[in-house]
Amino acid sequence: KTAVEKLLDKQIDDIIQIVDKKKRSVAKDDLVSSVLGSLEEEFPEEEKVIKELIDDQFKSGFREEILAKGKRSDGRSTTEIRPIAIEADILPRTHGSALFTRGETQALVVTTLGSKRDEQIVDSMDEDYKKNFYLHYNFPPYCVGETGRVGFTNRREIGHGHLAQRAISPVLPDYDDFPYTIRLVSEIMESNGSSSMASVCAGSLALMSAGAPIGSHVAGIAMGLITDGKRHAILSDILGMEDHLGDMDFKVAGTRSGITAIQLDLKIEGISFELMEQAMKQAHEGRMHILGKMEDSISKPNEISKYAPRILSLQINPEKIGALIGPGGKNIKKIIEDTECDI
Structure with a gap:
């Protein structure tokens, strides 16, 4: 351990402060390779242990930077939201579409309107029923800079899709007022934290793009927590690394009127009421900021696309x-x- 710490010196702190995700990852890999090369003769069979020690040092340094200085790896304060860019109606031939970018996380959502015949048939062990609204979430390897086979839907995609679907469902119009089957497909183009909440934002925008008379926009934000038992920091709009090295991933989605969905993942035994109250308050402030950006982009539903089917009742x-x-x-x-x- 002493040999590893001596070689690392202050290099960990320098890497933590690299803003770009890819450059930071490359710098860390280079450091690991350098340390392994330097200790190969002295500790020839301890590669795994050395890597674990470097990871521990990296985690400690990352967390201490936030707890001691309130400064995150990308230079933001604990309450700051990453820059947001929105492009509604980005795909002209679809019924509705939106591209939502927040920092290095980007979701492209497409809305398709169908008839009653397009309802999803759910055949479960308990009951059989049909759904006239469903959201499909796709997380391809290229969105995190990897190559790989795009295969079957995995648990992550199912879980994130259900969370985003649940968040948007409360604002949908009644079927009698808008007799369409609605399908949203979220393609994650780039991911560095909170892609499910980006899907919520882009899904809301894509619905208005398609002309669906939803009650209001829905925005989502992921909150994080770093604590050592005595000190703590609540983080707004967490990065992937803050999720991985932090103690909490708390997703909150809702409108200006209230919350429509939450999901909490904890890596510690529990969280106090005071910390939860602070996280909820901070999430509310972040959500209002994001909703403002969304409303600036598209504030009311468009006319239904000329490519969408028309439904007449006689x-x-x-x-x-x-x-x-x-x-x-x-x-x-x-x-x-x-x-x-x-x-």
Whole structure:
């Protein structure tokens, strides 16, 4: 341990302060390789132990920088939100779309409007039912600078998709007012923390882009915690490294009126009511800031895209239903064939 600490000197502190995620990762890998090379002769079979010691030093230095100075690795204060960029209607041929970028996290969400026939059929052990709103979340390897096979949906994608779907659901219009099946697909283009909350923001924007009359925008933010038992720091809009090396990942989503979804992951035994209250207050301030940016980009629903299907409802005399359908469905099939519409 002493040999590792001697070689590391102040290099850990320098790496922690590198803002760019990729450059920081490369610098850390270079440091690990350098230390391993220097200690190879003296400790030929201790590569794993050396790497663990470096990781421990890196974690301690990262946490101490925040607790002692209130300064994060990207230079932000504990309450500061990363720069936000929003592009609504970015894909002209879709029914609705939005690109939401927060720091090095970016989500592209596409809205597709369908008819009742497009409802998702859920066949579970308890019951069978249909959903007219669903959100699919995709986290491809390239979004974190990796290569790999894009295969089956994994647990992370299912969990993040459900969280984002739950956050947006409360603001959706009643089916009678907007009789469409709504599908949102979130493609994570780049990720450095809180991609599920970026999906919530981009999903809300994409719904308004598609002309869905949602009650209001929904924004999400991920909060973090660094504590050593005596000192603590609540972090707004955490980075991936702050999630990995911190003690809490607390996701909060909601509108200006209230919270629509929360998810809390703790790496410590528990959290005090005072700390939770502070985290909620800080999350509220961050959420209001993000909602302001979203409202500046698109404040009310667009007109429904010309590429989206049109749904018309007509009332007919119940006694005429049989005549409309015809023998063996002959009449209604002919109408569908001639008009190329679904009835």
